[in-house]
Amino acid sequence: MDVPFWNREIETADRSRLETIQLERLRETVGWALKTPFYQKQLRQAKISSPDNIRSLADLRKIPFTTKDDLRINFPRGLLAVDMKDVVRIHSSSGTTGIPTVIYYSKEDIENWTDMLARCLFSTGAASADVFQNMMTYGMFTGGLGMHYGAEKVGMAVIPIGGGNTKRQIKTMRDFRTTVLHITPSYLLHVHTKLEEAEVKREDLVLKKAFTGAEPHSEDIRKKIERIWNIDAYNSYGLSELNGPGVAFECVYKNDMHLWEDGYIVEIIDPETGEQVRDGDSGEVVLTNLIRRATPMLRYRTRDLAYLHTDPCPCGRTHRRLSRIMGRTDDMLIINGINLFPSQIEEVVMRIPEVATNYIIQVEKRGDLDHLTVKVEIYPKLFLGDPSQLEALKGRITEELRSAIILHPTVELHEPNALPVSEGKAKRVIDLRPKE
């Protein structure tokens, strides 16, 4: 098999070389981190007051973990390590409690991230002759713009179409002779069902590859995508706390994702004890970013469950491979590629006076896409006997949810005490999607 390399020297560097780079960059990162109020405190706990205190990679484990809550509490500038004049990009995610998280990038940070992405895309065989249709959402989400930059760096012709409007997506694939897609797996399956409606046949398209990401999916889903579309589909992994897409990516062998160890230090821990698991065991992925100055990130707990392969990949890359994400250690749901915490829904429905205290969140597959239903109980004293009042209430809840969580849910109104209440911690999420 032809194995293309964007940077063969780094991608095939031996372990001691990689570790030398990691140590050097970790020390540099600790130096940047010490400029932020948040990490000054964290590092003081670990008795680290200077990069010189980091003598070996093992010293990383002295540093306390960073969590999503830390990012929220320190919003908006607690992790900013450079002067605003050196910031060229801000990405943000909506938070579960109304407090968002933010990541700043310097010019060099964007270049580093883009270079990692170029490495990812090139390793699948994508090259400058390709036409790249970026079907991920742009905006504050890193998936759209991040990949856009990486694809341009490779020299592909980038179509920044963004998400949605399926018929237009299909016509665009045909008109511009798109060869490579970046898309969530569920949306890619859905698009296939709309070909006929768009009056476009698969033979009219010259698609070769798809980069699928932003939501966990099984090997079976990949096989289905590859079969119905007759393309190669490559899994990808990333999160904005660690720049965005491109932390790990599959090469032409498609046997799980090389995690770029010159850019990130990966640890797999037992989520209960925080201790490292044995080599090859599964646990929570913890990542340290070695290539971002404006918002340093040390030992970030991703809440994603996965494992690292211990055997080498036939492609010759030395960077270890991360398995598919097998689950989460928190209650976060991923619905059509969008992250959703049940608390985000709770926050919206609980501020509507006509809604009583109980609610249920139900997720199921409708065709290939995820569908979200929010069931609420109405508050009897505010019932005026009028169906149009209830329709209006339903419309209001739907609209408020839509603006808070981006997704468009179906809202169901129920009588008080009609929804099941479980003892103790209420079980409010019913996920009916088939388990992989």
Next chain:
Amino acid sequence: MKLTQISVFLENRKGRLYEVCSLLGKTGINIRALTIAETESFGVLRIVVDKSDLAIKTLKANNFVANLTDVVAIEVGDKPGGLAEILKVFADSDINVEYMYGFVEKFSDNALLVFRFEDTDKAAKILADKGVKVVTRREIEGL
């Protein structure tokens, strides 16, 4: 002059309407008129019963979401054009009908219809002025 209508919220669940009717039946309450306003995901049952105070108390005690609304029941000639005749009175007097439905039974040669008006008091006054026969609470209870 005015009658009490009971509205009951019904979530979209098999047997829910049966449960309301069966509860009223067991309590000895007779339904005089009914209609269901439905949407794709829920319904609102509207009823006029012989013992409305008892009915609302019973429904609430059994955790139904229920509410009272003023309506007017009118006798309409049971013949072609009978309804049109009465609607003309409303149209001429600028009275808005929100909704209407028929009785289950009748106690004269006339048909009985329940009307919900935008402005019940105004409608009641016009009806009295025009000498339209309306059904009293006493009549409903003894029907």
